[in-house]
Amino acid sequence: MGGNGRFRRWRISFHRSLSAAKKDPPPEFLCPISNSLMFDPAIVSCGQTFERACVDVCRSLSFAPTLSDGSQPDFTTVIPNLALKSAILSWCKQTGSGRPCPPDDSEIESSIRSISGSIGTLESPKIWVSETPNSRDLNFSSSSEESVIANSTPLLPFATRPSCFSYSSSPSTSSEFVAEEGSTNAAASSEEENFIARMGSLDVYEQEQAVIQLRKTTRTSEEARAALCSERLLQALKQLLSSRYAALQTNAAAAMVNISLERGNKVKIVRAGAVPPLIDILKSGFDEAREHAAGAIFSLALDNGNKTVIGALGAMPPLLLELRSGTRRQSRQDAALALYHLTLVQSNRAKVVRLGAAPALLGLLGDRDVSACVVLTVCNLAACDEGRAALLDANAVDCLVGLLRDRAESGSESTRENCVAALHSLSDRSMRFKGLARDAGAVEVLLDVAKADSERARVMTRGILEGLRGPETGEDGEEVDWEAVMKGGVTRARHRVGKSSSEL
Structure with a gap:
């Protein structure tokens, strides 16, 4: 009896120790920035270990936080800390604690804000992000470098530009800026000081006239855009983004x-x-200002170094809301394209999936105003495991097959090709896809695509059909003659199981 009592006391003590372990993980398992159990620990140049997502955001902001011990880490080099990750997972298993999850956007933002005071006023930036990234300007196409489709097949070129580039008063001749790289001439400096002084005026009318002139000046002149993009002018302009006057904000x-x-x-x-102020405009700004804010975020998202930080600052939810509920066609298109470029990064794809956006995106495939843009984001989501699962749950196969079935609705060749690309990614190593494709009548539609669409679409279609081989893809016991299809142009070469072709 006494032995059993000692066993119970030992067992209670053991469970208490486990409970305590769950609440208090070893300090070396916690990120010094987020103070959370690390999901993807990474060693930086100074030898310290941080959550990789926190490092990515700090690098994108060129911000070196001052830690509790007074040190400032060097983020120049980042190497995965696989040994620590393994130790964390072992600790979670031994103690019964839940496995660590990727840090939330708001968690990273609040952690960095608590250290920095406020993002945007950080001092002594260090250049960790390349100033010449492989990004595209206004007229871009989706190249193989940008595509994340699982089969590495690039999306068809898709050209567009932010809306406000074409929204302005009549074009005016801007000041002439002649500047050597790394220096600015006296005329440009004088122009910049004039803009800063007028935008900082207490007279709202003077502010409005200054920002209208800045808009005109930067509309047509690349030299003006380069010369006027100074820290002081950007800070003055940023203040006006938060204005409650419609003309100023817009x-x-x-x-x-x-x-x-x-x-x-x-x-x-x-x-x-x-x-952050552009995101605030998307949430509650004036209609035309929201259109320009969506265009600005789209333009900024073209830079590879900006994608992670824009997602971490919380741009996804308002972009999705603007896409679904915006009142202006161009604003919705820019929001959709911003989402496409942001979801080229895995962390942002995961955020979109966690927001439950898959059904909404699929529902927008029938909206002619934005379907061509939305299908690009669907392709990105289909390229990752969690996105693929969410899309299959949301009946993506039926939606995409339905869009391909109606050529008038599917629109351009690029949209149809991107639909095929999305289906190709969804079919990757998925037994579930076969049943959903059968129920959606995909074989017949894909056979038509294999006969009539572009060569790239035909190649992807043949890959999907090859994966669907088997009696389960036929109708009423029919099986597709795949050899005939692959040899070209046969749309419905079928034979019944156990019967010769002459008997059909």
Whole structure:
């Protein structure tokens, strides 16, 4: 009896120790920035270990936080800490604690804000992000470098530009800027000081006239956009993005888009802290200002170095809301294209999936105003495991097959080809896809695509059909003659199981 009592006391003590372990993981398992159990620990140049997502955001902002011990980490080199990750997972298994999850956007933002005071006023930036990233300017196409489709097949070129580039008063001749790289002439400096002084005026009318002139000046002149993208001018312009006057907010957002068109300005604008007020405009700004804000975020998202930080600052939910509920066609298209570029990054794809956006995106495939843009994001989601599962749950196969079935609705060749690309990714190593494709009548539609569409679409279609081989894909016991299909152009070469072709 006494022995059993000692066993119970030992067991209670053991469970208490496990409970305590769950609540208090070893300090070396916690990220010094987020103070949370690390999901993807990474060692930086100074030898310290952080959550990789926190490092990515700090690098994108060129911000070196001052930690509790007074040190400032060096983020120049980042190496996965596989040994620590294994130790964390072992600890979770031994103690019964839940496995760590990727940090939430708001968690990273609040952690960095608590250290920095406020994003956008960070001092002594260090250049960790390349100033010449492989990003595209206004007229871009989806190349193989950008596509994340599982089969590595690039999406068809798709050209567009932010809306406010074409929204302005009549074009005016801007000041002439002649500047050598790394220096600015006296005329440009004088123009910049004039804009800063007028935008900081207490007279709202003077502010409005200044920002309208800035919008006109940066609309047509690449030299002006490069010369005027200074920290001081961006800070003055950022203040006007938060104005409650419609004209000020709208013209400030449009000027921000114009300045962002210069490739080298995109990282500078994000570092200046312009993304949070642009997100605020998307949430509750004036209609035309929201249109320009969507265009600005789309333009900034073209830079590879900006994608992670824009997602971490919380741009996904308002972009999705603008896409679904916006009142302006161009605004919705820019929001859709911003989402496409942001979801080229895995962390942002995971955020979109967690927001439950898959059904909404699929529902928008029938909206002619935005379907061509939305299918690009669907392709990105289909390229990752969690996105693929969410899309299959949301009946993506039926939606995409239905769009392909109706050529009038599916629109351009690029849209049809991207639908095929999405189906190709969804079919990757998925037994579930076979049943859903059968129920949607996919074989007949894909056979038509294999006969009539572009060569690239035909190649992907043949890959899907090859994966669907088997009696289960036929109707009423029919089986597709795949050899005939692959040899070209046969749309319905079928034979019944156990019967010769002459008997059909």
